[in-house]
Every structure is written in structure tokens, then in C-alpha cells.
Amino acid sequence: MTNCCKVCRNEAKQKCSGCLNVFYCSRNCQISDWKSGHKNACKPYEVKRNEKLGRYMIAARDLKAGEVLFREFAVVHGPKMISNPMCLGCHKTLAIQPHKADFYRCSRCAWPMCSNQCEMLDPHIDECKLMASKNYKCPTKNNQRQLEAIYFFILPLRFLLMKLNQPKSFDKILSELESHVDERIASRSYESHKLHLVPFIQKLLDPKIFTEQLILTAVAVLDNNCHEVSMPLRRIEMGGLFLISLILCHDCVPNTKHYVNYVEAETDILRYQMTFETTVPVKKGEHLTTTYTDTLKTTLERRRHLKQTKIFDCDCKRCRDSTELLTHGSSWKCEKCNKGLVVSMDPLDSISNWQCECCKSQYSYEEISKKLNRLQIQLSTSIKRNPEALENFIRLFNGEIYGNHLLMIEVKYMLCLMYGNIFGYEYKDLPEKLLHRKLELCHNLISIYSTIDPGQANHLQNVNFELNCAKIIETKLKLNRKIINRNDAMIAIDECLKEIRACYNVLVKETENKAIMDKRLGRIISESFV
Numbered sequence: 001m002t003n004c005c006k007v008c009r010n011e012a013k014q015k016c017s018g019c020l021n022v023f024y025c026s027r028n029c030q031i032s033d034w035k036s037g038h039k040n041a042c043k044p045y046e047v048k049r050n051e052k053l054g055r056y057m058i059a060a061r062d063l064k065a066g067e068v069l070f071r072e073f074a075v076v077h078g079p080k081m082i083s084n085p086m087c088l089g090c091h092k093t094l095a096i097q098p099h100k101a102d103f104y105r106c107s108r109c110a111w112p113m114c115s116n117q118c119e120m121l122d123p124h125i126d127e128c129k130l131m132a133s134k135n136y137k138c139p140t141k142n143n144q145r146q147l148e149a150i151y152f153f154i155l156p157l158r159f160l161l162m163k164l165n166q167p168k169s170f171d172k173i174l175s176e177l178e179s180h181v182d183e184r185i186a187s188r189s190y191e192s193h194k195l196h197l198v199p200f201i202q203k204l205l206d207p208k209i210f211t212e213q214l215i216l217t218a219v220a221v222l223d224n225n226c227h228e229v230s231m232p233l234r235r236i237e238m239g240g241l242f243l244i245s246l247i248l249c250h251d252c253v254p255n256t257k258h259y260v261n262y263v264e265a266e267t268d269i270l271r272y273q274m275t276f277e278t279t280v281p282v283k284k285g286e287h288l289t290t291t292y293t294d295t296l297k298t299t300l301e302r303r304r305h306l307k308q309t310k311i312f313d314c315d316c317k318r319c320r321d322s323t324e325l326l327t328h329g330s331s332w333k334c335e336k337c338n339k340g341l342v343v344s345m346d347p348l349d350s351i352s353n354w355q356c357e358c359c360k361s362q363y364s365y366e367e368i369s370k371k372l373n374r375l376q377i378q379l380s381t382s383i384k385r386n387p388e389a390l391e392n393f394i395r396l397f398n399g400e401i402y403g404n405h406l407l408m409i410e411v412k413y414m415l416c417l418m419y420g421n422i423f424g425y426e427y428k429d430l431p432e433k434l435l436h437r438k439l440e441l442c443h444n445l446i447s448i449y450s451t452i453d454p455g456q457a458n459h460l461q462n463v464n465f466e467l468n469c470a471k472i473i474e475t476k477l478k479l480n481r482k483i484i485n486r487n488d489a490m491i492a493i494d495e496c497l498k499e500i501r502a503c504y505n506v507l508v509k510e511t512e513n514k515a516i517m518d519k520r521l522g523r524i525i526s527e528s529f530v
């Protein structure tokens with residue numbers, strides 16, 4: 001069957017490379033269609049709506065792993081409610097310089113800043129003028145906790161200022177975005193916003209326009225829809241409202257990932273660019289999903305977090321399955337028979353009993369929660385930078401929790417990154433026993449991550465990178481012992497380097513990772529000469 005040009009209906013051989021949905025006979029026809037509307041239609045996703053999810057996204061065509069779905073900038077961004085001291089101009093985390101008594105402070109509103117250049121940056125100018133006009137000066141706080149609390153109103157204020165500067169956009173956002181404001185009324189944070197945030201904002205903005213209800217709804221919209229903008233190397237830690245990104249619905253096994261890159265632009269507001277891309281192939285019509293929580297936490301923790309922050313009960317395939325898709329990521333070992341695994345009798349009911357799959361003994365929800373808390377505290381007090389302490393943790397609790405329990409997996413991930421890389425455990429110093437331990441950890445982690453956060457997701461790529469590094473070292477050992485010949489060793493090492501480069505290419509799309517990844521790649525390349 002021949003294809004017709006979308007513009008002139010002549011025979012056409014070239015497909016639009018963006019959406020792969022339309023054909024053109026010539027570049028001229030493609031350009032004219034782009035200008036007359038294809039620019040907006042040419043997207044790899046479509047937005048749909050249903051009763052349960054509100055708006056959500058589906059794939060507009062078959063998508064490969066690693067395809068960019070969209071890139072966008074935040075409409076508003078700024079410090080989280082509790083924030084490290086940060087510059088309100090460039091948003092870098094601040095520390096008081098040695099031998100100085102205080103931060104540099106904005107000459108008009110007295111907020112901590114990097115320097116006078118940051119005073120004039122875009123997101124700060126409007127709030128600065130407003131605060132100066134109301135004679136409001138940032139209070140000087142001495143201890144860290146007080147300092148962290150002073151930022152609570154900045155992001156809501158920036159969002160509310162849109163009502164004055166871009167009223168149509170603000171009203172559209174407020175009416176379109178889900179806030180679950182009515183369900184938030186019973187929460188502690190709602191009460192705190194009502195008591196502290198509303199009166200504060202109303203001192204700065206006209207209470208006749210900025211009513212209590214408007215302010216509380218705006219904050220609920222932020223709480224329900226903001227993404228984190230986290231760039232540790234740039235010392236950036238804040239929140240942002242990304243209007244396309246927020247449409248993706250949640251799944252505890254997502255098929256996309258996202259990252260924020262810093263893009264040079266004229267105004268500061270354009271600097272933090274969000275990219276969403278697929279991590280696995282997605283068929284046309286399938287939901288595009290993200291995670292609103294941490295995929296590497298247990299079902300109880302993920303569902304509790306989603307209920308508290310996004311006000312819904314997750315019933316995805318992973319949450320519905322008490323074995324978490326056969327990974328047993330939440331399972332305990334039975335104390336009674338010492339044989340079976342203990343799983344929730346109804347994972348969608350957070351207070352249901354748990355039961356041993358083997359001897360059928362039951363455990364209450366309280367018992368299981370207490371155990372989990374105890375182990376979490378124990379882990380947070382283990383010296384996390386020390387492999388011996390982490391191996392001890394595994395030995396100590398091996399009898400209680402299953403080896404694939406996500407708390408164990410967290411510890412194993414730390415160990416897998418440490419062996420071969422940190423001082424005292426670099427490959428040149430690593431005993432063979434620990435090299436084999438690293439290989440074992442990598443295989444174990446890959447089997448779990450491939451199920452719960454598969455494809456091009458960062459944890460899996462990191463572990464695959466590490467696995468192939470360890471395999472190179474193992475190959476060199478075999479060569480030294482003449483277990484394999486030089487030619488076979490070179491072929492095996494080449495295969496590993498191919499895998500390592502593929503992981504590197506995935507991970508460096510997030511430019512924050514580049515410097516670290518370059519170092520990791522450089523180290524293993526220098527180790528791989530035979």
C-alpha cells in the first residue's frame with residue numbers, strides 16, 4: 001500500500017520522525033504542515049481523562065526504551081516548605097562563609113543571597129518588591145531549624161503572585177489541576193497552613209482577592225502536583241510545578257523516568273529543564289506512568305506515602321500482589337516454622353494480618369510495622385559508609401527478613417557500589433572473596449530491579465555498570481591464572497566494555513551525573529588493559 005502526503009495527497013515515502021504517524025512527499029510539504037498545526041499534534045503521547053485518574057497520558061505510537069517524551073520548564077519553582085538556607089535568586093544552598101557572622105543579605109528584603117547579582121534575578125524581583133513595599137524583612141535566625149522554617153511561604157507566594165501577573169494562566173491551572181483540597185482538611189499540614197501560612201500571605205497580599213480558600217487551594221495544588229528539582233552537585237534542592245510532567249499517572253512499576261538538567265538561558269526561570277523519557281518499550285495506547293513515591297520501598301511504605309501526599313490508594317498490579325510480583329520485596333521470614341515467607345493477607349488493606357505461606361501462622365499489622373521500624377532505625381545507625389557494618393546488618397537480620405526484602409536490597413545496593421570503588425576496597429586492594437561477593441550482589445540486585453524498576457531506570461543501569469566492571473576484573477584474574485587465553489579474555493572484556501558504555505550513555509543524559517560517570521568510566525577503562 002502506498003502512503004499519501006498529508007498536505008498534497010501525492011505519493012509519499014518520508015514519515016514524520018517525531019510522531020511516526022504522518023507521511024510527506026517533500027520537505028516543503030513537511031514544513032508547511034508543521035507551521036499549520038502539526039507542531040502541536042506531533043507528540044509521542046496523548047492526554048486522556050477518566051473518572052479514577054483524572055487526566056493521564058498514553059503512548060500515541062509504539063515507543064522504544066529511552067525515547068524522550070517531552071522537555072519542559074516549570075511555571076513556578078522555589079524552596080520547599082522546610083528548606084536548607086538557599087539563595088532566592090539562583091536557588092543554590094547557602095552556608096555562612098568562614099569568619100563571617102551572617103550570609104550576604106538582599107539589600108531590600110534581607111533574604112540570604114549569594115551576592116548582589118542574585119538580588120536582581122527573575123523569580124526574586126517580584127517577591128522582593130512586594131516584601132519591601134510592606135516593610136517586611138526576612139528575620140535573622142540563629143539556629144539551623146529556625147532557618148529552615150523561614151522559607152515556608154516563598155513557593156506559595158510565588159504561585160499566588162501569578163494571579164496578579166498572569167491571571168488567565170493562574171485561573172486555568174487552579175481549575176484544571178487536582179488538589180484534593182477537601183480531603184486534605186483533616187490533615188495536620190492543612191491545619192498548619194490555615195494557622196500560619198494564610199495570615200502570613202494575607203499580610204503581603206490583599207485578603208479580599210487572596211481569600212483563605214484561595215490560598216489553601218493553591219497550596220493544595222502545589223502539594224499534589226509539584227516535582228522535586230534535586231541537583232546535589234549544583235547544590236540545588238527545591239520544588240517546581242511542571243504542567244506536562246504532572247499529567248502522568250502513578251504506577252509502582254513505572255515505564256518512564258525523569259531528570260532535571262540545567263539549561264543556559266537568559267532568564268533564571270528557564271534554567272531548570274525537566275525531561276521525561278521511557279525506560280522500557282511502551283505499546284501504542286498503553287498508559288505512560290511515573291512514580292510519585294520511591295519504587296524501592298515496601299508496599300506498606302509506598303501506599304502510606306501516596307495516601308498522605310497525593311491522597312489516593314494505589315491499587316497497581318504490584319500493590320495488589322502480596323509477593324510484589326514474586327520479588328517478595330516486603331516479605332519476612334516466619335519465626336514460628338523458620339521455613340516459610342510471611343506476606344500480607346490483603347496488601348490493599350494496610351491493617352490486614354500477615355500470614356506465613358508455609359505454616360499459615362498469622363502476624364498482626366502492628367507486629368510487622370514495629371519490626372520494620374526497628375530495622376529502619378538499626379540501619380540508619382549502621383555506619384553507612386562502611387561495608388563491614390553493612391555486611392553485619394545483613395548477617396544480623398538474615399534470620400528475620402527475606403534476602404530480597406527491600407531494606408536488604410537497599411543495603412546490598414550500597415555494598416555493590418562500595419566494593420571496587422571506595423578507598424580500601426578498590427579493585428587493586430579487593431580480596432577475591434569480595435570480588436565474588438560483588439558479582440553475587442549485582443546478580444541479586446539485577447533480578448529485583450528488572451521487575452520493579454526495569455529498563456533504563458538509574459538503579460538498574462548503575463548495577464549493570466558495576467557488574468560489568470567486576471566481570472572485567474574477574475576475567476583478568478582468570479587470564480593471570482591461565483584459566484583462559486589472551487584472545488578470549490580480550491573478547492570477554494570487549495563485551496563488558498560495550499555494556500558499560502551503554503549504561504554510561506543512559507546515565508549521562510542527566511548532566512549532573514556526567515562528572516562522576518566520566519571518573520567511573522575512566523577508572524574501569526584503565527583497569528581493562530590486558
Ligand SMILES: C[S@@+](CC[C@H](N)C(=O)[O-])C[C@H]1O[C@@H](n2cnc3c(N)ncnc32)[C@H](O)[C@@H]1O
Nearest residue numbers: 053054055177178224225246247249250310312
Ligand atoms: C499529579 S496529579 C496527576 C494529574 C491529574 N490526574 C490531573 O488531571 O491533573 C496526581 C493525582 O492524580 C490521581 N492519580 C494519579 N495516579 C493515580 C493512580 N495510579 N491511582 C489513582 N489515582 C491516581 C490522583 O488523584 C492524584 O492525586
